[in-house]
Amino acid sequence: FKLTQPPSVSESPGKTLSISCTRNRGNIGSNYIHWYQQRPGSVPTAVIYEDDQRPSGVAGRFSGSIDTSSNSASLTISGLKTEDEADYYCLTFDNGQYVFGSGTRVSVL
Amino acid sequence: QLVESGGGLVKPGGSLRLSCAASGFAFSNYGMNWVRQAPGKGLEWVSFIGSSGSFIYYADSVKGRFTISRDNAKNSLFLQMSSLRAEDTAVYYCAANRNDGGNLEYWGQGTLVTVSS
Numbered sequence: 561f562k563l564t565q566p567p568s569v570s571e572s573p574g575k576t577l578s579i580s581c582t583r584n585r586g587n588i589g590s591n592y593i594h595w596y597q598q599r600p601g602s603v604p605t606a607v608i609y610e611d612d613q614r615p616s617g618v619a620g621r622f623s624g625s626i627d628t629s630s631n632s633a634s635l636t637i638s639g640l641k642t643e644d645e646a647d648y649y650c651l652t653f654d655n656g657q658y659v660f661g662s663g664t665r666v667s668v669l
Numbered sequence: 670q671l672v673e674s675g676g677g678l679v680k681p682g683g684s685l686r687l688s689c690a691a692s693g694f695a696f697s698n699y700g701m702n703w704v705r706q707a708p709g710k711g712l713e714w715v716s717f718i719g720s721s722g723s724f725i726y727y728a729d730s731v732k733g734r735f736t737i738s739r740d741n742a743k744n745s746l747f748l749q750m751s752s753l754r755a756e757d758t759a760v761y762y763c764a765a766n767r768n769d770g771g772n773l774e775y776w777g778q779g780t781l782v783t784v785s786s
Contacts, residue, residue, distance in 0.1 A: 594772045596712070603762065603779065604712065609772035649712050653770030656726040658702065658714035 561585040563650055563661035570667035575640050579664045581650035582632040589626055591652045593633040599646045607648075608635060642668050671763050676780030683753050683784070689746040689763030689777055697721075697741040700766045702773060703748050705759035705782075715761070716748065731757075753784045 564582045571577040581593065595608040606615050608624035611633065621638045637644055645668050650661035675687040687703070703715040716737040717726045725737055736749040746763050760781050764773040 591770055592772075596773075598712075603776045604773075605776070606772050606774070615772075647711075651712075651714075651773070656717075656724075657728065658704075658717065658770075658773075660704075660712045660714060663711040 561654070561659065563652065563659055565648075565650060565661040565664040567662070568665040568667065570669050571640055573640050573642060573668055576636060576638040577640060577666065578634045578636045579648055579650075579666070580632050580634050581661045582630065583652070586654060587628070588631045588633055588652075589628050591654050593624065593626065594651045595622075595624055595635045596649045596651065597644075597646045598649065604649065637666070640668050644668055671765065671775055671777035673761065673763055673777045673780040676761065676782045678783045678785065679753055680786050681754060681784055684749070684751040685753065685782060687748040687750065687761055687763075687780060687782070689748075691744040691746070691765070691775075694765070694775065696744040696765075698767070699775075700724075700769065700771075701737075701739060701746045702764045702766065703735075703737065703746075704762045704764050704773070704776075705757075706762070706779075707756070707759040710759075713759075718746070750782070753782075755784050758782060758784045 562584050592610045596604040597607045598604040607622045612624045623636045648664045670693045672690045679685050702717045718737045734752045738747045760779040762779045763777045765775040
């Protein structure tokens with residue numbers, strides 16, 4: 561199965577944006593979804609784990625959700641800051657394999 | 670902390686062994702993974718080994734060519750790569766997960782593998 565994300569999204573500072581992660585086969589809710597931020601030249605770090613949990617140290621502006629009707633997960637970033645510019649990846653585990661989403665580049669214009 | 674080593678330049682068809690040294694957490698309680706990222710591309714999961722080494726999984730793209738292993742006594746993870754192809758060129762990260770299918774909680778800085786003649 562695959563996890564599909566929009567290649568890029570952009571928004572102005574202070575606004576809110578959401579990134580979708582759609583599963584093409586199987587139930588999005590059957591396994592946890594995790595979200596990672598990767599700034600240029602840096603290692604990925606988790607911003608959301610287990611669908612909607614924030615690791616310690618991650619700003620409350622980051623939130624995650626699952627929508628079983630569209631078989632997708634979403635990462636929402638509110639109060640956008642220029643430091644949020646990065647690539648974002650969703651991740652899930654099923655049948656012995658981790659699968660990463662295709663990745664979304666976020667631009668804060 | 671996770672520190673990878675062993676990357677470098679190798680010819681197509683060649684072999685390479687990556688290592689990942691762990692410290693600062695209970696290595697033997699964590700599942701371990703290799704994740705790679707080709708230049709300018711997204712993240713790709715490569716392989717997983719359970720905390721005791723009993724469960725091992727591979728991505729289809731490396732099955733039969735790569736072998737993951739670990740030494741809990743030495744807090745170390747390994748990836749033996751053979752029959753390397755140009756498309757295996759990537760930064761290889763080791764990453765640790767506490768629970769099955771869980772968050773990749775710890776990541777190394779990565780080691781670059783370049784497959785080229």
